[in-house]
Amino acid sequence: MAATPTRLLDALARHALSRSNITLMQLHLENADTVTAPELDGRLRHRCFFAGKQTRE
Secondary structure, three states, X not given: OOOOOHHHHHHXXXXXXXXXXXXXXEOOOOOXXXXXXXXXXOOEEEEEOOOOOOOXX
């Protein structure tokens, strides 16, 4: 199991709502629903080094 800092991701998602062009560099995230929410399109961009369920296209 990954040690995803969910409290940190939740705070980042809230912060990103008032900003734009934030890039999140990530290795692997579990339960990344808050940072992949549709309302963050154009505000929070993530670069994945591992394709998990929420970030795979």
